[in-house]
Structure formats: structure tokens, C-alpha cells
Amino acid sequence: MAMTDSRIENVIGALALAFADTLQRDAQARAPEPGPAASAITLIGHVPGLSIERLRRALSLSHSGTVRLVDRLVANGLATRFSAPDDHRAVAIKLTLLGETTCSAILSARQKGLASALAVLNQEELQAFGNLAAKLLRGLVSTEDHAYRICRLCNYTVCIDCPVEAELA
Structure with a gap:
């Protein structure tokens, strides 16, 4: 591995952590409690009827x-x-109207934080970065459970042609 590769990997690692910190902070600020509640709410919002086991x-x-x-x-x-409709022994979960409102607030806060971080890029750079990010995501997905983990705070309504779903298809 060349020195420049190590630097690139280090910079990308720092960027990934900075994005993750921003995303978690902003999402959790709209959740009822810190920790996994924001992720749980957005996942349940995306998959009404999600089982406790899948969650x-x-x-x-x-x-x-x-x-x-x-x-x-x-x-x-x-x-x-x-x-759960397919297995009455299993417990499924769905959001209430208040839960749906909270889910929207979490996703909105998440989106604003990420948009702010990406604002330093011009439109062409943003498009190129988005294409590279989609390619990297496709390379990271290994299983359906892993896909749920990767996309646990995603806004599914704006993710047209989701690279994670495409990789599993």
C-alpha cells in the first residue's frame, strides 16, 4: 500500500466518522431518548409490521x-x-401518528445536517461524490440483515434506485 493510499483511507475514515457523528447527533436530537430509538423509529416507519427479531x-x-x-x-x-400476519407467535411493530410525526422530524434533522456538511461541494462534485458513495455502498452490503443495519436511518422516500436494495436484488 502506497503512502498516498494510506492518507486517502485515513481521510475517508475521518470523513465517515464526522458524517456518522453529525447524523447520529441530529437524529437523536429529535428522538424521545438517546441511543437506538431514532434508528428504531425510522426502521419501523419504513417497514410497518417489522418484527422485533428483525429490529x-x-x-x-x-x-x-x-x-x-x-x-x-x-x-x-x-x-x-x-x-405478525405471517406468524401469530411473532410480535410486529408499527408507528402511531405521533410516531410517524417523530419519524419525519428525525429524518428532516438528519437531512439538514448532511446537507450542511455537503454544502461545500458544487453540484458536479456532489453528483460525483453521490455516485462514488453508491458504488461503495453496493460493495459493502453482504446480507439482508446487513442492509437493514446500513439503512437504519435512511429516508427511504428520497432514495430512488437505492444502491443497497439493488445489490440484494
Whole structure:
């Protein structure tokens, strides 16, 4: 590996952390609590009827930790539980109207923070960066569970031709 490759990898690593910090900070500021609540709300918003098991795997939590998180979301009026249509033994989750409003606020805050960080790029640079990011995302996806993890804070309504979904197809 050449010295310039090491520098590029280091700069990209720092950029990834800066983006992640901004995204987490802004999303969590609109969530009912710090930690995985923002990710849980956006995932449930994208997949109404998401199972606790799928949510657990996407958030990398224990089963009991996921159940406690869902308990808090339900107690705060953000989500409801119901029997999964395909397996009545499994518990599924969907957002309430308040949960949908919270989900929109989380995604809006996330979008503003990322837009602010990307504002230093002109339109051509932004397009090129977006294309490279999509290519990198396609190379990172390994399983459906991994895709849920990668996209746990994504705004699915604006991600037309999602590179993560395309890679799994």
C-alpha cells in the first residue's frame, strides 16, 4: 500500500466518522431518548409490521434490549404492537401518528445536517461524490440483515434506485 493510499483511507475514515457523528447527533436530537430509538423509529416507519427479531438484528441489540426499547416507544405513544400476519407467535411493530410525526422530524434533522456538511461541494462534485458513495455502498452490503443495519436511518422516500436494495436484488 502506497503512502498516498494510506492518507486517502485515513481521510475517508475521518470523513465517515464526522458524517456518522453529525447524523447520529441530529437524529437523536429529535428522538424521545438517546441511543437506538431514532434508528428504531425510522426502521419501523419504513417497514410497518417489522418484527422485533428483525429490529433486534438491524440495531445489533439483545432480544431483551429490543423489547425494552419497544416498550418505551409504546409507552411514549410512538408505536403499537400486534401479531405478525405471517406468524401469530411473532410480535410486529408499527408507528402511531405521533410516531410517524417523530419519524419525519428525525429524518428532516438528519437531512439538514448532511446537507450542511455537503454544502461545500458544487453540484458536479456532489453528483460525483453521490455516485462514488453508491458504488461503495453496493460493495459493502453482504446480507439482508446487513442492509437493514446500513439503512437504519435512511429516508427511504428520497432514495430512488437505492444502491443497497439493488445489490440484494
